[in-house]
Amino acid sequence: MRFDFIGNRRKAYLLSLILIGAGLLSLAIFGLNLGIDFTGGTVLQFNLGEDVSMEEVEAALEPYEELEGAVVQVIQGRDLSGEPTEEGLIIRGPVMSEERRMALISDFRDRFPEMTGDDLRVESVGAVIGAELTRQALLSLLVAMVAIVAYITFRFEFKFAVATIGGLLHNVIVVLGIFSILQMEINVPFVAAILTVIGYSVNDTIVIMDRIRENIKHRKRKEYAEVVNDSINQNLMRSINTSLTTLFVLIALLFGFHYFIGSLDLIVFVVALILGVVIGTYSSIFIASPLWLNLQEVNLSLSRRRKAA
Amino acid sequence: MKKTFNPGRFLVLVLLCLLILVSGYYAFQNAADREEGIRRGLDIAGGLYVLLEAVETGDQEVDDEAIDRAIAVIRNRVDELGVAEPVIAPQGDDRIRIELPDLDDVEQAREIIGRTAMLTFVGPDGEEIVTGANLTRARAERQPEMSPYPFVSLEFDREGAVLFEEATREYFGEPIAIYLDDEKISEPVVRAVITDGQATIEGRFDFEEASQLALLLRSGSLPVELRELESRLVGPTLGQRTEEIAASAAAIGLVLVLFFMIIYYRLAGIIAGMALVFYISMVLWALTYLPTTLTLPGIAGLILSIGMAVDANVIIFERIKDELRSGRTIRSAMESGFQRAFPAILDANVTTLIITVILFTMASGPVRGFAVTLFIGIICSMFTAIVLTRILLRLALKSGIIGSGAYVGVKI
Numbered sequence: 001m002r003f004d005f006i007g008n009r010r011k012a013y014l015l016s017l018i019l020i021g022a023g024l025l026s027l028a029i030f031g032l033n034l035g036i037d038f039t040g041g042t043v044l045q046f047n048l049g050e051d052v053s054m055e056e057v058e059a060a061l062e063p064y065e066e067l068e069g070a071v072v073q074v075i076q077g078r079d080l081s082g083e084p085t086e087e088g089l090i091i092r093g094p095v096m097s098e099e100r101r102m103a104l105i106s107d108f109r110d111r112f113p114e115m116t117g118d119d120l121r122v123e124s125v126g127a128v129i130g131a132e133l134t135r136q137a138l139l140s141l142l143v144a145m146v147a148i149v150a151y152i153t154f155r156f157e158f159k160f161a162v163a164t165i166g167g168l169l170h171n172v173i174v175v176l177g178i179f180s181i182l183q184m185e186i187n188v189p190f191v192a193a194i195l196t197v198i199g200y201s202v203n204d205t206i207v208i209m210d211r212i213r214e215n216i217k218h219r220k221r222k223e224y225a226e227v228v229n230d231s232i233n234q235n236l237m238r239s240i241n242t243s244l245t246t247l248f249v250l251i252a253l254l255f256g257f258h259y260f261i262g263s264l265d266l267i268v269f270v271v272a273l274i275l276g277v278v279i280g281t282y283s284s285i286f287i288a289s290p291l292w293l294n295l296q297e298v299n300l301s302l303s304r305r306r307k308a309a
Numbered sequence: 310m311k312k313t314f315n316p317g318r319f320l321v322l323v324l325l326c327l328l329i330l331v332s333g334y335y336a337f338q339n340a341a342d343r344e345e346g347i348r349r350g351l352d353i354a355g356g357l358y359v360l361l362e363a364v365e366t367g368d369q370e371v372d373d374e375a376i377d378r379a380i381a382v383i384r385n386r387v388d389e390l391g392v393a394e395p396v397i398a399p400q401g402d403d404r405i406r407i408e409l410p411d412l413d414d415v416e417q418a419r420e421i422i423g424r425t426a427m428l429t430f431v432g433p434d435g436e437e438i439v440t441g442a443n444l445t446r447a448r449a450e451r452q453p454e455m456s457p458y459p460f461v462s463l464e465f466d467r468e469g470a471v472l473f474e475e476a477t478r479e480y481f482g483e484p485i486a487i488y489l490d491d492e493k494i495s496e497p498v499v500r501a502v503i504t505d506g507q508a509t510i511e512g513r514f515d516f517e518e519a520s521q522l523a524l525l526l527r528s529g530s531l532p533v534e535l536r537e538l539e540s541r542l543v544g545p546t547l548g549q550r551t552e553e554i555a556a557s558a559a560a561i562g563l564v565l566v567l568f569f570m571i572i573y574y575r576l577a578g579i580i581a582g583m584a585l586v587f588y589i590s591m592v593l594w595a596l597t598y599l600p601t602t603l604t605l606p607g608i609a610g611l612i613l614s615i616g617m618a619v620d621a622n623v624i625i626f627e628r629i630k631d632e633l634r635s636g637r638t639i640r641s642a643m644e645s646g647f648q649r650a651f652p653a654i655l656d657a658n659v660t661t662l663i664i665t666v667i668l669f670t671m672a673s674g675p676v677r678g679f680a681v682t683l684f685i686g687i688i689c690s691m692f693t694a695i696v697l698t699r700i701l702l703r704l705a706l707k708s709g710i711i712g713s714g715a716y717v718g719v720k721i
Contacts (some may be wrong), residue, residue: 045547060627098537102420118413118544126538129360133674142673144664151663155656167494192606192679196613199664199683202656203617207624211678237619238627243522245569245623248615249562253612256558261551273609277616 003236005285006229006293012286016170023177033156033181035187035265036092038134040127042067042101044091047267049114052085060111064104067093078260088119097122098205141198148202156213164205167288171201171279178275179268189269197276200246204239204284211235212292224300232285243281250274318708323703329587336590338599341556346396347596350604350678351541353547355556356410357418358540363403366427367475370685371403380405382527383422390418407534410602415542428526429536430476431486438485444468447526449519461510461518463526466569470506477502487526493523533625555608562610565588566619573628576711580701582620584693588618596682606679610665614686617658621694625650640706647699660689 005012022050036043054072061067070093096104102196109115145165152161152184153163179186211231250273257266340346351358363379364369376399387395387409398409412418428441446464465473477487477499497510510522529715566587571578592611596603629646633639662685668680705711 031323034321047547097421102416114545116546118415119546120542120544121547122419122540122542124537124540133676136672137676140668140676143609143671144667147663147667148660151660152656188603188675189609189705192609192675193665195606195676196609199613199661201614202660202664205622206657206660207620207653211654214649214652234631235325235627237622241569241573241623241627242616242620245619246612248565248569249612249615252558252562252565253555256554256561263419263551266551267611273612275654286627289313 002233003266004229006172006225006257006290007263008163009117009286009293010289012290014105015024016174016283016287019174019177022172023173023180024203026177026180026194030180032176033183033185034130035185036123036125036130037187038130039126040095040130042093042096043121043123044089044093044104045099045121046089046105046108047116047119048087048089048108048112050112052089052112056111057089060108061091061104063107064100066096066100067091069093095126098124101208103161133191137195141195143147144198152206152209156209159299160209160213163211163288163292164202166291167205167280167283169200169278170287171197175272175275175281179272183266184268184271186268187265190272193269193272193276196273197280200276201280201283204242204280205288207238208232208235208289209292212289220238224293228289232289233258236285237283239281243277247274250277314709318704319663319710320711321703322701324707325704326583329583329590333586333590336593336597341645343411345597347593348600349552349603350549350607351408351410351543351548352605353543353548353552353603353608354414355543356408356412357415357422357543358409358539358541359407359419359422359537360400361405361407361422361535361536362579363405363533365535366534371533373399376403376405379533383407387418390414390421392418404538409543409604412547413545415544419540419542427489429488430473431488432476432480433483433485437464437557439472441470441526444526445469447523449516449523451516456511458511459516460512461519461523461526462664463508463510465506465508467506470504473504473506473508474504477508489525495698496523500520501543523640527561559608561617566615567656570619570622577626577629580698581619581626582704583701584622584698585615587697588689588693589615591683591693592686595685595689599683599685601685602678603679603682604675605676607682610679610681610683611686613661614683614690616663617687619695620657621650621654622689622698624653625694625698630632640709643702643706651695654694655692658687 001237035041057072061070061072063266069092073090073092075088075090076084105120105122145168147169149158149161149165152164172194175194179190208231211234215227215231215234217225250270254267254270254274255271257263350356362659363376366372380397380399383405385397387397387407390409391410392409394410396406398406400406407422409415409418429445430440432437432438443466444463445466446462448462449459451459452463480499481502482499484498486493487497495510495512497512512519512520563585567578569578569581570581570585574581592614593603601607625646628643628650632642632646632649637645641710653665665680665684665687668676668694669684672680
């Protein structure tokens with residue numbers, strides 16, 4: 001079976017442009033739903049050991065004025081045998097001092113005597129931390145991209161590097177765009193997921209680039225469009241198998257986190273990874289490789305013109 | 310071409326596979342051990358993470374020495390809790406990072422660290438005499454002959470000794486209150502003029518209470534104020550549940566991967582499975598014995614490296630299939646398949662390695678955790694794909710159990 005990827009590249013470009021456009025638009029208008037890791041704030045998660053009405057919870061929170069406007073949410077986990085555990089309570093609000101947090105916990109203990117001692121989570125992050133993390137991650141990524149360009153230029157050529165970075169940016173923008181549209185709350189694990197998306201996309205692209213490099217070397221008559229299309233086709237089963245096997249692990253994790261724990265942070269983390277693998281596989285085939293071809297064609301026509309002049 | 314069966318080689322292959330499985334079993338057993346195994350981050354095992362910022366107070370500015378003393382004080386408090394492997398380390402110029410994984414009582418730990426200890430000795434008229442900065446030592450001591458009660462001995466530095474001498478002269482017979490922050494922790498009455506900076510606090514306490522007071526006094530020589538920037542506390546049950554679920558899900562995912570590989574690549578799939586088991590045990594050994602902490606971002610790095618490990622095998626097998634389809638014998642297809650797969654595997658892995666090194670040197674915290682596991686994962690995966698898969702496939706070929714392309718899933 002042989003597919004004409006290159007012949008249909010305009011359709012793929014169009015699809016990606018729509019995805020990127022919609023993503024950027026949503027990012028510009030709605031932005032990302034940043035969690036406390038980025039904005040600063042407090043998250044309190046308790047297992048009250050019994051089902052409690054929202055009114056009771058609100059009454060318990062009443063004396064804590066700093067939590068006004070906090071979001072209170074009930075989550076349901078399961079133990080390993082699939083039995084539902086007691087409902088958990090998640091409170092998300094602005095930064096609270098350590099003393100107030102501890103006071104709140106002991107308050108809750110008094111009010112809800114069934115509350116379990118060690119099934120809780122209390123996180124408080126200053127706004128400065130999230131900003132630092134983002135800046136650090138962005139800066140190191142920038143340096144990493146320069147290094148990738150240098151390495152690929154050294155081992156392949158500059159155009160391969162541009163195409164790889166193009167695919168990488170495509171993947172990151174699309175994943176960020178989808179999270180902006182879905183407005184799922186993102187926290188630190190999301191940063192790791194985006195880094196993974198980048199790693200996967202580079203890895204996936206380079207293997208196809210390697211095929212292109214090899215096929216060019218072995219061919220006498222250089223029809224680049226054909227070479228690229230052949231390379232993608234030769235590599236197709238590998239692309240599919242690798243993404244499938246990675247997805248097996250990820251889907252098992254998604255199911256586990258969703259069904260048993262119900263923690264949104266963990267779900268967001270795995271969803272981002274799944275999107276990254278799917279989009280990364282797509283872009284290596286439909287975006288990065290054709291992009292290289294376009295660069296190559298532009299290059300050729302330029303040098304032809306130079307010769308003519 | 311049908312190969313003849315070579316029982317010697319086959320035996321070596323089987324033994325090698327058994328060895329891999331046994332080492333995998335032990336690697337897993339070792340890594341899973343809560344005390345000796347992989348150090349789990351608090352996001353998957355529960356525990357406490359606190360990032361503090363030192364702020365200068367009055368005459369004490371924030372320098373390396375002040376941070377060191379603050380760290381010593383915190384370590385002292387944490388040691389009292391008996392935490393297995395606490396991390397209390399400076400970060401940047403003015404920060405202290407505290408990581409206490411696998412704690413039973415996270416709330417108590419948070420409270421003890423949170424106590425910003427500013428110790429002051431205050432006269433009955435409310436005048437500050439001396440602060441904890443001048444206190445060099447505080448220790449609980451037993452005093453068996455003279456009195457049934459233990460006492461706390463204090464030692465001031467030279468400046469403190471002068472100040473304290475003046476105070477004990479001025480307030481003779483009156484109480485001096487000792488405040489830790491706003492809390493009065495002791496109020497001894499002055500019974501002697503202290504000239505050498507060596508004082509004692511006596512009272513009707515038992516040794517444990519005396520030790521507690523001495524500890525609070527020591528903690529009070531904390532010279533700078535510590536402000537909380539970030540605090541994450543995860544109860545042990547919640548953390549353990551995450552860990553169990555993640556481990557089970559990963560195991561199920563890996564079994565699916567193995568099934569898929571075996572169905573698709575037949576005998577070569579079994580060999581890839583062996584390589585994968587070996588890869589995982591290598592990573593587990595590395596994580597167990599290197600000073601690393603496994604966190605959620607770290608798991609992301611591991612998943613990526615598992616993907617890349619499988620990818621390397623898939624690239625090799627697809628190449629071998631290509632070579633078979635172009636009419637080569639299984640033996641030469643295997644050798645040239647490996648050769649042709651090599652540059653792709655190398656370049657893909659090296660590029661990712663470059664990313665991990667840059668992330669590791671430039672970033673901190675969660676991003677760093679990601680980089681570390683990914684780095685370890687890539688090294689292990691390259692080794693298994695390039696060395697182990699090759700050894701196993703060659704052995705399989707020489708033992709005669711791979712006779713034709715059908716054994717790697719090619720119909721010819």
